[in-house]
């Protein structure tokens with residue numbers, strides 16, 4: 001049995017706007033997030049965790065930020081590509097864990113629908129997909145409210 005673990009990390013800065021998209025869920029907020037795509041920092045970290053487990057590069061190599069095709073793209077496109085690659089390589093995703101780091105918005109009230117949304121995209125059971133959050137105790141760029149960071153791990157198994 002071939003068991004792999006990948007990790008992902010991403011950051012997006014706050015910008016003018018009235019909502020953020022996190023783990024596929026649109027949340028009203030007093031700022032938006034800046035990015036070439038929809039700036040879904042959580043989904044980008046999960047996507048990179050899958051690429052990492054497969055040892056197949058990172059999101060920017062598959063979807064270059066210089067390519068106008070991905071301007072404003074919804075990030076489920078990237079996540080679906082990583083899952084498809086895993087399937088083609090004979091791997092099954094068995095677990096995903098994502099941590100969002102920000103003071104605001106509060107993630108707790110949205111975590112369940114985020115898990116459900118990403119599980120649906122990845123073709124996984126919801127109880128194999130975790131989304132959680134922490135502040136950075138008002139320290140650093142997340143603590144100053146300048147942006148959101150996300151960490152993720154993905155476990156892949158080839159039987």
Ligand SMILES: Nc1ccn([C@@H]2O[C@H](COP(=O)(O)O)[C@@H](O)[C@H]2O)c(=O)n1
Nearest residue numbers: 102103104105106107108133134135136
């Ligand atoms: N954006 C966030 C940040 C935190 N939470 C929840 O609050 C708990 C306490 O956060 P600390 O940083 O003080 O440890 C954390 O465990 C989360 O449950 C949140 O929902 N959204």
Ligand SMILES: C[C@@]1(CO)OP(=O)(O)OP(=O)(O)OC[C@H]1O
Nearest residue numbers: 035036037059060063064065070
């Ligand atoms: C997702 C891509 C798509 O062009 O752009 P961004 O939305 O800027 O996000 P990032 O996390 O910087 O990853 C790079 C790109 O692949």
